[in-house]
Amino acid sequence: MSPSSTGAPAAPVTGNAVAIKNFAFSPATLKVKVGTTVTWTNQDTDPHTVTSTGSGGPLRSAAMATNATYSYTFTKPGTYAYLCTIHPFMTATVEVT
Numbered sequence: 001m002s003p004s005s006t007g008a009p010a011a012p013v014t015g016n017a018v019a020i021k022n023f024a025f026s027p028a029t030l031k032v033k034v035g036t037t038v039t040w041t042n043q044d045t046d047p048h049t050v051t052s053t054g055s056g057g058p059l060r061s062a063a064m065a066t067n068a069t070y071s072y073t074f075t076k077p078g079t080y081a082y083l084c085t086i087h088p089f090m091t092a093t094v095e096v097t
Contacts, residue, residue: 012095017041020048020064020084025092032096037073042066048090053081 013027016036020026021043032038040050040061047063050070059082061070074080074096084090 018050018092019043020050020090023087023090025082025084025090028092030092030094032074032094034074034077034096036096037071038094039069039071040064041069047086048084049086050082051085053083053091057082 012029012031014031016032016038018025018030018038018040020040023044030038042048042064045066047065049063050059050061052059059072059080063086064070074094077096080094080096082092
C-alpha cells in the first residue's frame, strides 16, 4: 500500500510505542519486526480509537479515555494502516518486517 495522501510524509520511526496527542498519531509511520507488541497511549483529553482501515484488519480498540492504552502484537509482516474512528482524519501506519 502507498502512504495516504492526507498525512504529511514522514520518515518511518522504529520502536514500539505510539502517542496519541494533539489529534494525531506520533509517529505517523512506525517500523517494527514481526512479534513486536506496539502500545498506543492516548494523551489527549478527547477519546480516540486505534482501528484498522478497510475491513478485516486486526486493530480494533475501544474508545480510549485520557491516558488509556491499547496494545497489539504484530505476528505477520505487512503494512497496517489505521485511523481513529471518532476522528477519521487521524491516520497512521505500522510497517511490520
